[in-house]
Amino acid sequence: MMIKAEDRIRATVRADNTHIRLLLAHPMHSGRQLNKDNMLVNAEFIQDIRCWRNDNEVLVIKCGSGTSQNPYFSFELAGGQVGDTIAIRWVDNTGAKGDMEAIVDS
Amino acid sequence: MTKITIDIKRRILIKKSLSASTIAMVATSGLLLPQRVLAHWPTKAFNAETVEDVLLALLGKANISSSEKLNFSVGKPAKRIANGGSVSVEINSELENIERFAILVDNNPFPLVMSMDFSPDVLLPLKTRIKLIKGKSQVIAVVRAGGKLYLTKRDVRVDTGGDI
Numbered sequence: 001m002m003i004k005a006e007d008r009i010r011a012t013v014r015a016d017n018t019h020i021r022l023l024l025a026h027p028m029h030s031g032r033q034l035n036k037d038n039m040l041v042n043a044e045f046i047q048d049i050r051c052w053r054n055d056n057e058v059l060v061i062k063c064g065s066g067t068s069q070n071p072y073f074s075f076e077l078a079g080g081q082v083g084d085t086i087a088i089r090w091v092d093n094t095g096a097k098g099d100m101e102a103i104v105d106s
Numbered sequence: 107m108t109k110i111t112i113d114i115k116r117r118i119l120i121k122k123s124l125s126a127s128t129i130a131m132v133a134t135s136g137l138l139l140p141q142r143v144l145a146h147w148p149t150k151a152f153n154a155e156t157v158e159d160v161l162l163a164l165l166g167k168a169n170i171s172s173s174e175k176l177n178f179s180v181g182k183p184a185k186r187i188a189n190g191g192s193v194s195v196e197i198n199s200e201l202e203n204i205e206r207f208a209i210l211v212d213n214n215p216f217p218l219v220m221s222m223d224f225s226p227d228v229l230l231p232l233k234t235r236i237k238l239i240k241g242k243s244q245v246i247a248v249v250r251a252g253g254k255l256y257l258t259k260r261d262v263r264v265d266t267g268g269d270i
Contacts, residue, residue: 032269059225074234078226
């Protein structure tokens with residue numbers, strides 16, 4: 001059964017900097033787990049996450065299978081203002097992709 | 107007679123629809139995906155099985171200064187972690203010009219958990235979540251800033267391991 005969940009971005013201006021929180025909806029199977037029937041679950045994990053602010057690439061994250069289920073990241077970007085666009089894209093090892101955009105809130 | 111022509115037509119139809127469906131299958135199966143995107147993943151570093159190999163593959167040969175400049179915390183509460191499936195990790199530092207940051211766990215089957223490339227805009231603190239295997243392990247944070255490597259380690263004990 002597919003888990004119906006969405007990637008989420010929260011971006012706010014905090015003390016002149018942009019504070020960003022990402023929560024991606026992904027099972028992050030390492031390929032070494034067993035399911036109920038003692039069968040290996042196929043590997044399926046995000047390998048590459050990219051984050052843009054207004055068309056500038058600011059952060060590239062390469063993940064291995066040791067990243068937790070539903071990966072979470074929180075960090076700050078220097079400067080920025082309300083109304084900036086924060087965009088992310090991810091690709092997993094099977095080639096599945098996701099993208100998401102958010103506008104910076106106050 | 108009519109039956110035969112219908113049969114032939116049917117065969118042609120089946121043939122045509124088969125080839126069309128195979129093309130569609132190939133197109134959706136990911137074989138035609140741009141390999142460029144996936145090729146950026148540093149396979150050698152992620153498939154390395156010892157911490158030394160990971161550091162060599164990811165950051166090259168460099169003198170590692172075990173640093174007090176990194177402020178690194180693992181788990182809440184630290185030291186004793188109940189659920190290894192999702193352990194929060196936080197890194198903070200006064201260092202400037204951070205280019206790359208990596209998290210490693212020495213006892214995981216493949217030590218490298220993640221590696222990040224920062225643009226000058228990114229500021230710490232940075233928080234994320236990782237999986238840890240059951241038992242004792244060392245979580246290692248490595249930062250490359252201004253051509254130097256800074257490394258710090260934290261010992262943790264996990265009651266229930268994550269699915270690694």
